[in-house]
Amino acid sequence: MTPSYYLLLSALLFTIGAVGVLVRRNAIVVFMCIELMLNAVNLTLVTFARINGSLDGQVMAFFVMVVAAAEVVVGLAIIMSIFRTRRTASVDDANLLKY
Amino acid sequence: MTGTINLAAEVQQASGAASAAWLLLLLPAVGAAVLLLGGRRTDKWGHLLGCATVIAAFAYGLVLFLGSTSLAADDRLQNLHLFDWIQSGALNIDFGLRLDPLSLTFVLLITGVGSLIHIYSIGYMHDDADRRRFFGYLNLFVAAMLLLVLGNSFVTLYFGWEGVGLASYLLIGWYQGKDFAATAAKKAFIMNRVGDVGLALAIFLMFKTMGSTSYDVVFDKIGEQSTGTVVAIGILLLLGACGKSGQFPLQAWLPDAMAGPTPVSALIHAATMVTAGVYLIARSSPIYSLPQAEDARFVVMIVGALTLLIGCVIGCAYDDFKKVLAYSTVSQIGYMILAVGLGPAGYALGIMHLLTHGFFKAGLFLGAGSVMHGMNDEGDIRRMGGLAKKMPITFITWTLGYLALIGFPFLSGYFSKDAIIAAAFGEHGWRGWVFGGVALFGAGVTAFYMTRLLILVFLGKPRYEDLKSEDGRDYHPHESGATMTIPMIILAVGSVGIGAFLALGDRLAGWLEPTVGPLAETHGPLSHGLIAILTVAISALGAVIAFLLFGRREQPVTRPARVSFPVRAARADLYGNHLNEALFGKPGIWLSRALVYVDNRGVDGLVNGIAATLGGSSGRLRRTQTGFVRSYALSMLGGAVLLTAAFLMVRFA
Numbered sequence: 001m002t003p004s005y006y007l008l009l010s011a012l013l014f015t016i017g018a019v020g021v022l023v024r025r026n027a028i029v030v031f032m033c034i035e036l037m038l039n040a041v042n043l044t045l046v047t048f049a050r051i052n053g054s055l056d057g058q059v060m061a062f063f064v065m066v067v068a069a070a071e072v073v074v075g076l077a078i079i080m081s082i083f084r085t086r087r088t089a090s091v092d093d094a095n096l097l098k099y
Numbered sequence: 100m101t102g103t104i105n106l107a108a109e110v111q112q113a114s115g116a117a118s119a120a121w122l123l124l125l126l127p128a129v130g131a132a133v134l135l136l137g138g139r140r141t142d143k144w145g146h147l148l149g150c151a152t153v154i155a156a157f158a159y160g161l162v163l164f165l166g167s168t169s170l171a172a173d174d175r176l177q178n179l180h181l182f183d184w185i186q187s188g189a190l191n192i193d194f195g196l197r198l199d200p201l202s203l204t205f206v207l208l209i210t211g212v213g214s215l216i217h218i219y220s221i222g223y224m225h226d227d228a229d230r231r232r233f234f235g236y237l238n239l240f241v242a243a244m245l246l247l248v249l250g251n252s253f254v255t256l257y258f259g260w261e262g263v264g265l266a267s268y269l270l271i272g273w274y275q276g277k278d279f280a281a282t283a284a285k286k287a288f289i290m291n292r293v294g295d296v297g298l299a300l301a302i303f304l305m306f307k308t309m310g311s312t313s314y315d316v317v318f319d320k321i322g323e324q325s326t327g328t329v330v331a332i333g334i335l336l337l338l339g340a341c342g343k344s345g346q347f348p349l350q351a352w353l354p355d356a357m358a359g360p361t362p363v364s365a366l367i368h369a370a371t372m373v374t375a376g377v378y379l380i381a382r383s384s385p386i387y388s389l390p391q392a393e394d395a396r397f398v399v400m401i402v403g404a405l406t407l408l409i410g411c412v413i414g415c416a417y418d419d420f421k422k423v424l425a426y427s428t429v430s431q432i433g434y435m436i437l438a439v440g441l442g443p444a445g446y447a448l449g450i451m452h453l454l455t456h457g458f459f460k461a462g463l464f465l466g467a468g469s470v471m472h473g474m475n476d477e478g479d480i481r482r483m484g485g486l487a488k489k490m491p492i493t494f495i496t497w498t499l500g501y502l503a504l505i506g507f508p509f510l511s512g513y514f515s516k517d518a519i520i521a522a523a524f525g526e527h528g529w530r531g532w533v534f535g536g537v538a539l540f541g542a543g544v545t546a547f548y549m550t551r552l553l554i555l556v557f558l559g560k561p562r563y564e565d566l567k568s569e570d571g572r573d574y575h576p577h578e579s580g581a582t583m584t585i586p587m588i589i590l591a592v593g594s595v596g597i598g599a600f601l602a603l604g605d606r607l608a609g610w611l612e613p614t615v616g617p618l619a620e621t622h623g624p625l626s627h628g629l630i631a632i633l634t635v636a637i638s639a640l641g642a643v644i645a646f647l648l649f650g651r652r653e654q655p656v657t658r659p660a661r662v663s664f665p666v667r668a669a670r671a672d673l674y675g676n677h678l679n680e681a682l683f684g685k686p687g688i689w690l691s692r693a694l695v696y697v698d699n700r701g702v703d704g705l706v707n708g709i710a711a712t713l714g715g716s717s718g719r720l721r722r723t724q725t726g727f728v729r730s731y732a733l734s735m736l737g738g739a740v741l742l743t744a745a746f747l748m749v750r751f752a
Binding site: 018021022023025091092094095096097098099 | 721725726729733
């Protein structure tokens, strides 16, 4: 088992997440794609911790998880309130904040 | 040559009565301060205080003068240090007074004539609601003028010089509600600035080359300076004198200054302030007497001769009582400048003419004021005539002044003007003939226009009877009150006697010797007796021509419109104003318009252009904020990729 496979997998996951964020319109799906990117990063961190034989990466992965959990709480609440006022969860419909 | 003689007399420290000479300045200055700061509550007695301070200053001046005459000639140059004024590096200027024959003579003229005119003003300004302020300004003027003549350095002189300029501006613009008065005041002030620049530059040059501005040091060191420096200082001082004294080419403001009340015209613009230029040159006699300053003196003479011609030629054409007298003043100061330009032969003569002129011209102006006062402030001599019977005292005093001015034998003007003409003939070679001839011709023209004035105003048949003044009233000419006639009588007596008093036995020349050096004898191609006879003959000729032209037939009430070219030119001030307008006014306007254009298009254009560019481009940049979250996400991704790529390139390149 070479750790580089894990890195390739995480790169693949990150790319899927990034593309998803850019091309999907449903806010829930965009949100899940962001989670996918975060977890891809987590996987990278853990892999590097394994390669380097230190715990730093794992500790950082825990932090990311905690922040992601908090972000999910806030993000889902925002999406809920947008959906209630607009009857839609499309990110392209909420474009009032512009020039 | 006189430079050394001047310095032979050491300057003494003032003592005794002279040690309180600052009182001379303080009295009128305090009077001015009380009257101007005291406001309405001084209205009741303001004019009395104004007169009292000047009369007190005159009395004190007389004490100083008498004290000084009893001293030996060498002890008459006294210096009174008051306080250190400006201390800045190498520039040390003490505030001090110089009491010497020249300054004391001026003190007597200023406070003496000033007192009479203050008294006259009580009557003349009786109906003016702001009479107190008027006396405040007059006192301010007297204080500044005394500072001008008493200062012991060129900077103190400059201080007083500007002070009298300010007082002159305030008083010319006395009727500030009227457009012409406000304009005349501005014109006087601005034209005086031109001259003041010359005086200031002269002082700068003195400080640069000699390290001091006090009379003692400057006159001590001026002999060691190069010819260029001496001539430059001489000509710059002359420019200052031209501005203040209404000399060519800065003569245009003085006739307009007649917009002020008549006492102002008499005191400031005939008797005292306008003679400050003559004082300046006589005071600087150690500079002008140097052989290096020959060229500067020549320029002084040219200016004087030109001005005396310009003044008397224009004086022939005007119909305004005071303006004729104003041009007469310009012309007479021309005589004085010509005299002091003659150097050692002329300083004392110039000062003597200045003194006699101070008397008779102040008297003539006060007479004019008295006539105008009785004629509803009418100044047009064509609307007068036959006033001799209505105003006998004014007529007699005015006629005495008139005779003195045209040089009637043995009156004041005869002694002072003839002496100048004779001295002008005494110059070497062609100069003597030219300057003497000009002065002689000027005497004839002077007699002509003054006789015209006398005939049109006082003699002949009255022309005012069917006319109404501008405000619709009939003319009821009447003699003025005692406060106005008494000063006129005193001045008339002075006009008659002062010349003989000063001239006989060279009394004034001997008195002034410690300051301006001894009076040099002149020996021209013509003897003095012959010149005196010639002058009287030419003056008589001028008077007779005036009588033949104006005395024998009825004069029209409105001035003839169709006249020959010389008269048209003289009515237009010999195109002096046109010349100033074409040479300085118009180019100045063009220059300022060009600068406005550059400012609008260039400077403002640059600033506004930058602002517009930033505004426009940011307006366009704003369009990138679309509000679509996914486009923001794409730009974030792009940025992250770019950053990463950059780091990697730095790392592996």
